[in-house]
Amino acid sequence: MSRSKRMEEEEQELDLAPIMNMVVILIPLLLLSVVFVQVAVINITAPKLSMGPQSDTPPDEDKKPLNLTVTIAPNGFRIAAEGGNLKAVAGCPEGGPTICLRSDKNVDVAAKFGDARKYVAGGDLKAAGDSIEEGLTAFNWRVLYNELAKLKARFPEETVMNVSADPDIPFGAVVRLMDVARYQLDKEAYDADKAFWDASYKKVKVKDESDGQFKEKPADLFSDPVLAIAQ
Amino acid sequence: MSEQQADIWNEVKPNRGKRRKRRDEGGSGSMNINSLMDIMVIILVFLLKSYGDEPLKVEAEDLKAPSSMAELTPKDMTTVSITQKAILVDDKMAAPVKNGAVDKSMKKGGENALMITPLFEKLNEAVKRKKREKELMRQDYEPVVTIIADQAIPYRLVTEVMFTAGQAELSQFKIAVIKKARPSFGAN
Numbered sequence: 115m116s117r118s119k120r121m122e123e124e125e126q127e128l129d130l131a132p133i134m135n136m137v138v139i140l141i142p143l144l145l146l147s148v149v150f151v152q153v154a155v156i157n158i159t160a161p162k163l164s165m166g167p168q169s170d171t172p173p174d175e176d177k178k179p180l181n182l183t184v185t186i187a188p189n190g191f192r193i194a195a196e197g198g199n200l201k202a203v204a205g206c207p208e209g210g211p212t213i214c215l216r217s218d219k220n221v222d223v224a225a226k227f228g229d230a231r232k233y234v235a236g237g238d239l240k241a242a243g244d245s246i247e248e249g250l251t252a253f254n255w256r257v258l259y260n261e262l263a264k265l266k267a268r269f270p271e272e273t274v275m276n277v278s279a280d281p282d283i284p285f286g287a288v289v290r291l292m293d294v295a296r297y298q299l300d301k302e303a304y305d306a307d308k309a310f311w312d313a314s315y316k317k318v319k320v321k322d323e324s325d326g327q328f329k330e331k332p333a334d335l336f337s338d339p340v341l342a343i344a345q
Numbered sequence: 346m347s348e349q350q351a352d353i354w355n356e357v358k359p360n361r362g363k364r365r366k367r368r369d370e371g372g373s374g375s376m377n378i379n380s381l382m383d384i385m386v387i388i389l390v391f392l393l394k395s396y397g398d399e400p401l402k403v404e405a406e407d408l409k410a411p412s413s414m415a416e417l418t419p420k421d422m423t424t425v426s427i428t429q430k431a432i433l434v435d436d437k438m439a440a441p442v443k444n445g446a447v448d449k450s451m452k453k454g455g456e457n458a459l460m461i462t463p464l465f466e467k468l469n470e471a472v473k474r475k476k477r478e479k480e481l482m483r484q485d486y487e488p489v490v491t492i493i494a495d496q497a498i499p500y501r502l503v504t505e506v507m508f509t510a511g512q513a514e515l516s517q518f519k520i521a522v523i524k525k526a527r528p529s530f531g532a533n
Contacts, residue, residue, distance in 0.1 A: 130378060137385045144392035152524040153401050154415040155491060159518070186500075234429050234497050235444060239409055242497045279500040285427075286411040286496030288503070289522055290530070293413050312528050341518075343459065343504045 156292055159274075159340040180269045182336060183276040184258075186283050186291060188224040190214040191258055195265055203257060213257050221252035227284055246286050253287075255294050256310040260303040262295055266335055267302065275336035278343075292339045297332035401521050402426070402436070403493055411496035413522035414530075419491065423471050423515065425464075427494040427506055432464055439467040445499045452505075459508040468513035490515040 185192040190211035193200045199212065206214035215223060226249030233242035266272070275295055279288055297315045304310035315332035322329045401419050403410040408428040426433040432440045432447065440447050440463045453460040472488075479486040490510050494503055507518060 130382060134378065134382065134385070137382075137389055141385065141388055141392065144389070148392055148395050151404060153403050153410075153419050154413065154522050154524045155417045155419045155519040156413060156415045156522060157417065157517075157519055230497050231445060234495075237407075239407070239429070239495075239497070243409055246497055281499060281501035283500045284496060285494045285498045285500060285503050288500055289411040289413050289496070289520065293415070293530075296415075311530055314527075341504060341507060343508065 180272045186279040186287050187211055213254050215252045216254045219252045223249045223252050246284050250287055250290055256304050256307050259294055262335055263302045273334050273336055273338040275339050276342045277339045295336045298335045403521055403523055408495045410493055410521050410523050412525040414527045415522050422489045422491055423475055424491045427498050429495055434467040434471050439464045446502055459505050461505055461509045464509050465513055472513055488515045489517040491519045491521055493521040
């Protein structure tokens, strides 16, 4: 009997109030500091002018190298391959950039990027981001992909692309260019923008060197961007 | 169930009834917060975990990395952040940035030069530190640097930073981006 009596006394509940206090303070604190963004990285090779050790292998002598360079300018993309600039695609003015801006958008890219700089100076990063995003919609990414896919069909082994841009082009545009050029999509060419952005990557089976299993991987387009110095 | 346990069980039950009654009467009884505690602890653990595994800072008041559909996961390495106000090496100030460019007095050889001298010094220090660290841990040193740049930074400044990093024997670059799904880019 005496035993069960003592049990009854010990049955008093643990005082959880201080723990609760601490937990209630910790949770908002952590919630505030936590960033719910997922971070990824893009591998790129150094600008050509750098003196660091180069990982480039010399190109094949007997085949004419592609030497693809895509330059972003406020009036469109300039594509250079096989030692010369490509001519303007159908629907773009002769003598201008290879791929001009989209005529249906009617966005003044240079002005939008200028606005972005003004917003940044004023400390409004969100507005600057929106401005850049608007400017980027004017570029004809779909036609760029179509052109790159054509080049890829002629040079299936090439994966290197020199990326360049006019000095004032925001960095976001360069990253978008690398996104479009990195992998092949299901089709070689797209006629509609919606279909282009909704398309998924073309998958190829690649043997994994670590375990010898075949794994699905997006097919490369020009997945090795080299950033060139803006002149 | 042993006799003793049954005993306790019987003891507890009427006790509960008593307590409830007391609360009904005077309201001085304790609430049952066990389940609440459970939830809180789970949230706490979850938050602590997600707090820990974010090696790169891609968003701040003067920095927002561009969005991309890249897939590679970041690793711990030397980072250079280019924000709208400063260039940072491993979160330490290297050079101030104004209107998307560094002051020409910081560049070796005037306005059109590519080399940013204070950044070069800081990078050299960071490389040395990293090399020593890797040596102690008996791992191979890789000359990799992650660049976190604001999306509105002019391309010119990015190339200057990359050139300077190249001078500091950092030859492999990774660009940190915020992951986004592909269709979202064609939304407008």
